Amino acid sequence: MSTSSSTASVDSDNEMSSFLENLRQRCVQRGFDVCDPIHTAWYNNLIEEEGHLQKGTLKKLPEPRSIHIANQRASAEDVSSSSLSYNAVLIGNSKSIWPEFIQWIHTQYKLKVENCTNDHDERRKGLDLILQSNPFDTFVMDRLLEVFNTCCNGNGNGREAESEAIPSKIASYEFFWSSGNRTKVNVINAKTILDQDGDASASTTRKTDQYHCFASKDDSFLVSMQRVAKVTGKYWHDEEGTKLCVHPKFGTWKAFRAVVVFTTRPEYNIENNRMQNDEVIPAQPPYCPCPVIAEEITAAKDTMEYAIKVSSGESNIDYGVMSSTTDGDGDSSNDQDRLCTYLHNTVTPGSNWTKVPLSMRPWIQLRDCITIGRDEHKYSDPQLLYHYTKDPDILINELRKRSDLLRININNIV
Numbered sequence: 286m287s288t289s290s291s292t293a294s295v296d297s298d299n300e301m302s303s304f305l306e307n308l309r310q311r312c313v314q315r316g317f318d319v320c321d322p323i324h325t326a327w328y329n330n331l332i333e334e335e336g337h338l339q340k341g342t343l344k345k346l347p348e349p350r351s352i353h354i355a356n357q358r359a360s361a362e363d364v365s366s367s368s369l370s371y372n373a374v375l376i377g378n379s380k381s382i383w384p385e386f387i388q389w390i391h392t393q394y395k396l397k398v399e400n401c402t403n404d405h406d407e408r409r410k411g412l413d414l415i416l417q418s419n420p421f422d423t424f425v426m427d428r429l430l431e432v433f434n435t436c437c438n439g440n441g442n443g444r445e446a447e448s449e450a451i452p453s454k455i456a457s458y459e460f461f462w463s464s465g466n467r468t469k470v471n472v473i474n475a476k477t478i479l480d481q482d483g484d485a486s487a488s489t490t491r492k493t494d495q496y497h498c499f500a501s502k503d504d505s506f507l508v509s510m511q512r513v514a515k516v517t518g519k520y521w522h523d524e525e526g527t528k529l530c531v532h533p534k535f536g537t538w539k540a541f542r543a544v545v546v547f548t549t550r551p552e553y554n555i556e557n558n559r560m561q562n563d564e565v566i567p568a569q570p571p572y573c574p575c576p577v578i579a580e581e582i583t584a585a586k587d588t589m590e591y592a593i594k595v596s597s598g599e600s601n602i603d604y605g606v607m608s609s610t611t612d613g614d615g616d617s618s619n620d621q622d623r624l625c626t627y628l629h630n631t632v633t634p635g636s637n638w639t640k641v642p643l644s645m646r647p648w649i650q651l652r653d654c655i656t657i658g659r660d661e662h663k664y665s666d667p668q669l670l671y672h673y674t675k676d677p678d679i680l681i682n683e684l685r686k687r688s689d690l691l692r693i694n695i696n697n698i699v
Contacts, residue, residue, distance in 0.1 A: 305371070308436050312376060315428045316385030319377030319539055324348070325546055327516035327569035332509065343509055346461065347546050348372065349566075372549070375513050376429060377541040383668040387683045389424045390415065394684070416677035422464060425542050430468070433458060433545065437472055461508045461544045510541035518570030523577065526585025527651045533576045536658025537651075540672070577655055585654035592647035596624055628673075635674025636682060638666070649673050 309320040325346040337343035349372060398411030437458070460468040511530045514520040520530035520539075529537050628648060634640040641649070649669060653659065664672070671679045 301371070304436065305374070308374065308432070311432045311436060312429075313381075315432055316382040317376050317378050317429065317432075317542070318381050319375065319379070319541065321375045321514070321517045321519060322371035323373050323375055323513060323517050323544075324371055324566055324569065325373050325544075326566045328509075328513050330569075331512055331516055337509075342507075344506055346373070346508065346544065347459070347548065349549065373544055373546040375510070375517060375541060376543045376545060377510075377514075377539055379535055379539050379662055380664045380668060382540075383665060385428070386421060386424050387680070387687060389428070390420060390680055391684060391687060393420075412681075413677075416680055419675075420680070421671070421675075422462075426460075426462070426468070429460065429543060429545075430470075433470065437470075455547045456550045457548045459546050459548070461506065461546065463508070463510055463542055465507050467506060508544055510544070513544050514541060515572060516569050518573055521573045521575050521577070523582065523585065523655075526577075526582040526589060527654060528589070529652065529655075531577055531655055531657060533573065534658060535662045537655050538658050538662040538664060576657055581655055585651060588647050588651050588654055592651065593624075595644045595647065596627060632676065633674045634678075635670040635676035636678040638670070640676075641670065641674060645673055 305320075305322055312318070312320045325348040329345040329348060332338060332343045332345070338345065393415050394412060397415065398408050402408060402411070437455075455472055457469060457471045459470070460466075462468070511520075511522050511528070514530045515522040520532050522530050527537060530539070530541075531537055532539055627644075633642050633645055635645070638646075652663075652669075663669075667679050667683055670676070
């Protein structure tokens with residue numbers, strides 16, 4: 286390699302390192318304190334080894350054409366020292382996301398309801414619309430699209446970024462959301478334009494393709510966030526008990542929201558007078574060793590078995606408003622879809638523990654089976670209950686605690 290080529294490689298490496306550090310800082314400021322770089326080849330190799338490609342349960346994430354993938358495991362220090370190892374980041378959060386989310390709900394109400402009308406009934410309808418339209422997923426998409434736009438294209442006000450610009454070799458980035466949706470942004474043309482309400486998620490150039498969130502559907506692109514986390518080397522995947530990822534410090538009190546994959550432009554190799562598309566992909570870091578004692582895994586297995594039992598219809602537990610969408614022909618794939626719908630897409634009572642359905646409680650209690658991080662990093666009851674039940678009354682109670690904003694009678698909003 287010539288001196289000029291070597292210098293260019295170092296400059297590119299430094300550029301990517303600066304970008305990733307800036308991205309991590311901005312994610313933390315917005316409540317997303319998980320921002321772990323990965324290479325998608327590591328995830329793709331894992332799901333292929335486990336047979337998911339053959340079974341059709343999972344698909345490969347995009348990855349560059351590679352000329353080498355090392356067979357041996359690298360040390361975590363070796364991998365983390367080179368930003369060239371990464372073509373994607375895993376984004377998620379701890380309990381730090383909750384105050385950011387409630388503040389966002391507060392802001393949405395002021396912008397879209399309080400500032401627009403003094404009519405009591407209209408305010409109730411406006412608040413109802415905000416709280417009933419899957420607000421947490423909307424918040425996550427809004428904030429992360431804003432963060433990436435700021436890092437890649439400037440500060441969100443139409444000005445170009447300078448030292449914080451995305452590395453010039455990156456042509457686009459694509460969000461693979463935990464919901465199964467995808468959002469792709471072209472860096473060359475992507476400009477976020479604020480709408481009249483100041484909503485930074487409104488972009489005239491963003492292309493969004495919708496996908497069903499279940500792997501049994503043809504248009505699904507389900508990404509196993511637990512396996513993505515596993516290949517970072519920072520999480521242990523509990524495949525026997527909770528089925529969750531366990532962090533040596535935070536335990537189970539982390540959640541993953543998206544994998545963002547970067548696509549690079551082909552570099553022109555002057556010496557060979559050709560476009561160079563191949564990239565060297567180094568070995569992934571070693572897997573995180575199990576930080577959990579055997580007794581806790583056993584307890585989690587028992588809780589999981591009970592959760593499946595009470596959610597399988599054996600105890601005649603009502604699945605809630607979404608249960609009518611299943612065809613009930615007894616097929617196991619339909620049972621799995623029904624369970625996924627119940628856990629992820631169903632609104633149940635949950636403004637306090639006494640109102641949580643018996644069929645939902647063991648799923649929430651699974652996280653408590655692991656003691657690591659529980660005392661310091663466990664979610665507050667409102668956050669924990671809302672993530673599982675999506676009861677809008679929880680958000681109303683949180684807003685009332687924050688301020689006297691809601692002076693109207695909204696007790697009957699469901």
